[in-house]
Amino acid sequence: MRYRMTLAKSIVNLIVLGLILSACSHTIQVDGNYPAPIGDQLPLTVGFYLSEDFKSFTYKEDSEDREEWSISTGQAQRNLFETVLGSMFTDAVSLSKYPQDLPENIEIVIIPEVRELQFTMPRETRVNIFEVWIKYNMTAFDPNGEQVANWVITAYGKTPTAFLKSQEQALAQAINIALRDAGANLYTGFEKIPELQAFLSGKRRSLSLREFKVKAKKAE
Amino acid sequence: MFKPLIVTIIIFVSGCTTVVIDEYRRSDGELTEGDSVVILGRRHSSEYETEPDLIACVGRELHNPEQGVNIIPEKEFVDIMYPWFEPRTAPMHVRSLDRLMENKNVRERMEAYGVKYIVWIDGSTETTASAGSISCTISTGGAGCFGFGTWDKESDYEAAVWDFRDRELSGKLSADAKGTSYMPAIVIPIPLIARVQNNACKGMALQLQQFLVPSGAPNS
Numbered sequence: 001m002r003y004r005m006t007l008a009k010s011i012v013n014l015i016v017l018g019l020i021l022s023a024c025s026h027t028i029q030v031d032g033n034y035p036a037p038i039g040d041q042l043p044l045t046v047g048f049y050l051s052e053d054f055k056s057f058t059y060k061e062d063s064e065d066r067e068e069w070s071i072s073t074g075q076a077q078r079n080l081f082e083t084v085l086g087s088m089f090t091d092a093v094s095l096s097k098y099p100q101d102l103p104e105n106i107e108i109v110i111i112p113e114v115r116e117l118q119f120t121m122p123r124e125t126r127v128n129i130f131e132v133w134i135k136y137n138m139t140a141f142d143p144n145g146e147q148v149a150n151w152v153i154t155a156y157g158k159t160p161t162a163f164l165k166s167q168e169q170a171l172a173q174a175i176n177i178a179l180r181d182a183g184a185n186l187y188t189g190f191e192k193i194p195e196l197q198a199f200l201s202g203k204r205r206s207l208s209l210r211e212f213k214v215k216a217k218k219a220e
Numbered sequence: 221m222f223k224p225l226i227v228t229i230i231i232f233v234s235g236c237t238t239v240v241i242d243e244y245r246r247s248d249g250e251l252t253e254g255d256s257v258v259i260l261g262r263r264h265s266s267e268y269e270t271e272p273d274l275i276a277c278v279g280r281e282l283h284n285p286e287q288g289v290n291i292i293p294e295k296e297f298v299d300i301m302y303p304w305f306e307p308r309t310a311p312m313h314v315r316s317l318d319r320l321m322e323n324k325n326v327r328e329r330m331e332a333y334g335v336k337y338i339v340w341i342d343g344s345t346e347t348t349a350s351a352g353s354i355s356c357t358i359s360t361g362g363a364g365c366f367g368f369g370t371w372d373k374e375s376d377y378e379a380a381v382w383d384f385r386d387r388e389l390s391g392k393l394s395a396d397a398k399g400t401s402y403m404p405a406i407v408i409p410i411p412l413i414a415r416v417q418n419n420a421c422k423g424m425a426l427q428l429q430q431f432l433v434p435s436g437a438p439n440s
Contacts, residue, residue, distance in 0.1 A: 034302075035299040035300070035302040036302070037302055037303050038300070038301060038302065038304070038325050038326060038329060039304075039323055039325050039326065040323070040324075040325065127267060127268075128268075128346070129268070129269050156307075156308075158263075158266075158269055159269065160268075160269040160271055160344070180302070180303070180306060181306060181307070181308055183302075183303060184302070184303030184306040184308050184309050185308065187303050188303060188308075188309060
């Protein structure tokens with residue numbers, strides 16, 4: 001009887017402790033779908049490798065002066081990069097491994113990594129918006145594994161506080177906006193990276209030379 | 221029987237709002253059959269965010285295919301034009317449209333959707349002042365609140381109407397709304413809410429309708 005009472009007490013204590021802990025910890029699973037960019041495709045055959053760490057990325061906020069947050073953006077950023085990289089080149093292949101088993105025709109391999117994620121809440125900034133910043137490290141390699149370019153993508157997203165919307169929902173929405181921004185930055189900024197610009201110019205030159213040779217052969 | 225009573229209660233039980241609309245018109249609306257209008261929110265400021273629900277509200281109020289006003293929802297438009305109307309990439313001036321239209325895919329998609337006008341709405345609704353206090357207690361004998369609270373809200377929006385086909389600014393209009401909400405609490409809190417943002421939306425939609433279809437019917 002005494003043992004039963006102790007067990008019941010322990011369970012109650014555990015439930016109370018769990019409730020207290022869950023009151024100040026937040027979990028977000030961001031899962032968004034993103035549109036394919038509209039515009040000209042770049043004339044490259046590209047392989048992109050999204051590592052397991054990248055596909056299951058979870059940011060954990062555990063600083064003493066803030067509440068605990070666990071923010072999973074892995075699935076959403078996988079959807080984004082697969083959609084954007086998959087449609088911005090004439091040919092794009094998602095690689096399950098790198099550098100092993102690289103298909104022969106690949107001209108460049110792109111690997112994104114999350115460098116940083118930060119967020120602010122309305123009560124911290126005294127502005128009625130939730131804000132999110134994400135930084136990605138992007139690296140491009142040639143088929144021999146030599147680095148062609150290394151650049152950073154910065155993304156920003158914000159959403160206003162809304163009546164009857166939870167902090168989790170608002171932050172997830174701001175993250176989705178930041179991810180859309182990352183996609184926009186990736187798509188519009190790719191050709192502005194000097195090393196990639198040079199790589200693309202070389203490819204375009206060789207394509208026009210090939211076209212010219214074909215035309216000359218036909219004329220003969 | 222109860223309907224007029226409920227309407228009367230709602231009228232008396234809501235706070236008061238004043239709305240001021242200003243308009244600057246360079247040319248009259250020229251919507252013809254098959255033309256579409258896009259209403260978009262400006263999201264580039266770091267201090268506020270044009271609320272998506274305000275944009276949706278103006279779109280809902282304006283959408284009237286029988287009168288020739290066909291509105292493309294904001295979300296649908298920014299998705300089909302991704303990434304060219306994101307906060308980072310959206311054109312800030314009418315003349316920036318020319319550069320965007322050099323992209324053949326973008327131009328063809330805009331034409332396929334029959335876009336004639338792009339309406340950019342910039343602004344927000346904020347709580348400018350609040351006063352009073354309400355305290356609530358729960359005891360074994362029951363629960364109840366006592367006190368009085370009041371808060372002021374201000375909406376400040378500006379809409380710029382771009383003629384997409386002629387690449388010119390057709391006009392601008394602004395909507396300023398102010399209202400005070402009250403919440404007396406004698407056992408039960410009774411909110412008397414001034415629907416400031418909603419009234420700004422309705423005022424702006426009405427003015428935009430007169431702007432886009434001055435004769436009340438589209439040209440065929």
